[in-house]
Amino acid sequence: MTIGQDGDWAIEARGLVKRFDGFTAVDGVDIRVPRGAIYGILGPNGAGKTTTLRMLLGIIDPDAGMRRVLGHERPTDVARRIGYLPEERGLYPAMKTTEAIAFLAALRGVPLKTGRARARELLEEHGLGYAADRQIRQLSKGMAQQVQLLGTLVHQPELVVFDEPFSGLDALNQGKLEKMIRALAQGGTTVIFSTHVIAHAERLCDQVAIIAGGKVPFAGLVDDARDRLRPQVRLETRARDGAWRAALPADARGEGAFWHFTLPESGVEPLLRALIEGDAGILSLSIERPGLHDAFVAIAGEAAARALEENASGQEKAA
Numbered sequence: 001m002t003i004g005q006d007g008d009w010a011i012e013a014r015g016l017v018k019r020f021d022g023f024t025a026v027d028g029v030d031i032r033v034p035r036g037a038i039y040g041i042l043g044p045n046g047a048g049k050t051t052t053l054r055m056l057l058g059i060i061d062p063d064a065g066m067r068r069v070l071g072h073e074r075p076t077d078v079a080r081r082i083g084y085l086p087e088e089r090g091l092y093p094a095m096k097t098t099e100a101i102a103f104l105a106a107l108r109g110v111p112l113k114t115g116r117a118r119a120r121e122l123l124e125e126h127g128l129g130y131a132a133d134r135q136i137r138q139l140s141k142g143m144a145q146q147v148q149l150l151g152t153l154v155h156q157p158e159l160v161v162f163d164e165p166f167s168g169l170d171a172l173n174q175g176k177l178e179k180m181i182r183a184l185a186q187g188g189t190t191v192i193f194s195t196h197v198i199a200h201a202e203r204l205c206d207q208v209a210i211i212a213g214g215k216v217p218f219a220g221l222v223d224d225a226r227d228r229l230r231p232q233v234r235l236e237t238r239a240r241d242g243a244w245r246a247a248l249p250a251d252a253r254g255e256g257a258f259w260h261f262t263l264p265e266s267g268v269e270p271l272l273r274a275l276i277e278g279d280a281g282i283l284s285l286s287i288e289r290p291g292l293h294d295a296f297v298a299i300a301g302e303a304a305a306r307a308l309e310e311n312a313s314g315q316e317k318a319a
């Protein structure tokens with residue numbers, strides 16, 4: 001499947017704004033999720049991820065902006081084609097696992113009998129067959145969360161929205177969930193999920209939106225986010241001093257023969273030439289491309305600082 005053909009969006013949102021009692025939680029968010037993509041919403045606590053997802057699903061209405069979900073302007077019209085794992089987990093404790101899943105399916109228009117049969121299949125397939133007849137209250141927290149996750153898939157949605165799906169799962173089950181998300185996308189389902197654990201997004205996502213202070217300072221390919229930061233060089237030299245030191249960029253920090261700096265815009269060749277001609281004696285040199293984690297910290301940090309500044313100047317004006 002070709003991802004991201006123009007105009008073929010599972011979700012398209014422009015200028016979404018949400019205020020709570022005068023506090024602007026989401027401040028002009030644009031998001032476009034290509035059909036069939038795995039899309040990550042990354043942001044620190046309180047950034048506006050959950051509020052954005054709730055607006056996309058039509059659980060709450062934006063104060064400004066538009067959203068189109070699976071081609072519809074009212075997301076509730078397509079609720080049966082969407083699976084949703086909310087941030088606050090909860091199933092009826094007295095229900096049996098199979099019934100809980102069938103119940104969620106029924107809410108999305110699947111007859112109970114079909115829902116039960118699919119629930120058993122799903123539980124088997126995901127290694128939870130042994131818990132099919134247990135009550136929800138008899139499950140561990142992580143198991144209950146897995147059951148709820150299966151409940152978001154039982155009606156075979158075209159689009160799934162997971163709010164912090166990895167939180168509360170052990171490392172093994174986090175890995176299983178990553179696999180499940182990949183399998184969903186391979187089957188043509190669009191997956192959008194929020195997280196503050198960047199590693200999951202880095203492994204899974206075709207595209208990400210970084211949210212900080214209610215704004216989106218970056219949306220696009222993971223690679224493009226990483227390219228916002230320059231590669232980092234680590235260098236070890238035999239010589240401790242010499243003319244070659246002048247070739248190191250201004251931000252070079254070092255001790256003795258170990259140096260760490262940002263790769264200059266001019267690239268690695270002029271640097272190498274200067275080191276060789278200056279008899280630095282290169283013992284080791286590595287060029288490392290920053291990962292999504294570093295890019296996230298830089299982009300979100302800058303945006304959060306800007307939001308604080310804007311808030312402060314707004315308050316000054318108001319005073």
Ligand SMILES: Nc1ncnc2c1ncn2[C@@H]1O[C@H](COP(=O)(O)OP(=O)(O)OP(=O)(O)O)[C@@H](O)[C@H]1O
Binds near residue numbers: 025
């Ligand atoms: N119903 C509400 N009433 C008032 N303020 C709210 C409400 N919902 C969210 N907020 C505020 O909006 C901001 C964004 O909250 P949101 O839940 O969207 O953040 P988040 O990015 O999902 O954070 P987390 O990673 O902690 O889940 C926060 O400052 C929060 O206090």
Ligand SMILES: [Mg+2]
Binds near residue numbers: 049050087
């Ligand atoms: Mg949240």
